[in-house]
Amino acid sequence: MDFELESYVAGILRDIRERGIEAVKEYSKKFDGYEGEFLVSEEEFEEAERLIPEKDKEIIKRTIERIRFYHEKQLENDKLYIKNASLYGIIYKPIRRIGIYVPGGKPLPSTLMMVGVPAKIAGVKEIAVTIPPKNGKVNPYVLYVAKLLGIKEVYKLGGIQAIGAMAYGIGMKKVDKIFGPGNKFVNEAKRQVFGVVGIDSLAGPSEIAVIADESANKEYVLYDLLSQLEHGKDSKAWLLTTSRELAEYCNRDGIEVVLCKSLEECAEKANEIAPEHLEIITENPMGLVDLIDNAGAIYLGEYTPVPAADYFLGVNHVLPTGGAAKFSGVLTVMDFMKRISLAYVSREEFLAERYLGIRLAEIEGLEMHKRSMEVRR
Ligand SMILES: NC(=O)c1ccc[n+]([C@@H]2O[C@H](COP(=O)([O-])OP(=O)(O)OC[C@H]3O[C@@H](n4cnc5c(N)ncnc54)[C@H](O)[C@@H]3O)[C@@H](O)[C@H]2O)c1
Ligand SMILES: N[C@H](CO)Cc1c[nH]c[nH+]1
């Protein structure tokens, strides 16, 4: 836990809560050099669309199709059953209003695809998007993706101030849950507003761990490790290997190399790290899957590099980091839905079984609970 970061972010969030839009404006000016309207106008959407080459529009559409294909399979049906003429189960309802944070230090339109597509499949009605502006503008590809997904509410807001604005409803209608990854400031702000709103997961600075043996192609492994370090100075990369030669080849700045005696030891190291992404490039990658409990995503073999998953495989690239893969997982369609417990009990079953509740209410000393069940005829 980074206590300095915690109190730094808490101070800014408190200020935003207390001073509202004035504070949001000040932090936008300070951190993003932006002064002006936050909501993106219709003209800005149109200008963005004009800027994008037709070929790129096709790339984006095809990628969205692939992401949709993968995610449609995740939608769960209500689970209901009837017993003694009573109805029991779980029904699912989409969250009404969500906020999507799109990272903007290096703008990531692919992240809006990864969050927007499952949100739409789940049936979320209202979506607000925030992204830090660059030179006063939103990345045109992000606006084009928003347009394709039918999202009209995009705000030029980044960092802690974007999370505060979405959580407390400042300069926009409050959202019910915030989705999307970000740097350490964004991630910590999301962690701190949890409870005021929901959050998807702690999806902070990118990470990769690679388990590889002597059979792995050294160049492939090295580029995969470097790919995630490219996201920023807080990103992490680990190589867990049984090959001394590979260990030496990948011994570069930013890469933590662990030479292990066996692949089982590599797997156990991976479980301790709980990396966002775990690549397994060994002779028999499937053979290790059973040994892995903690990873946001597991990618097997030479042809499943993380960047392919980041962009075009269709799998989701919003994943837990910083060890959060020990208790949470990849973003799915069901993160955009709430479970609601449903019961419709028949008189016959109620009267036959209420003695259980009546006695338990006596054990707990809750008289009105007991009466509620007793008074019914
Ligand atoms: N885990 C995942 O699923 C996942 C997916 C995609 C990207 N990522 C990560 O998202 C991150 C994106 O980071 P980014 O920086 O490019 O964009 P970002 O939008 O997350 O952060 C940029 C914003 O941070 C704020 N900021 C910067 N310095 C600050 C300071 N000193 N104090 C307060 N606020 C400050 C500014 O408002 C700035 O606009 C990367 O670390 C990347 O690895 C993670
Ligand atoms: N690797 C990031 C997730 O950690 C996702 C991403 C987006 N663009 C490129 N990469």
Ligand SMILES: [Zn+2]
């Ligand atoms: Zn990436």
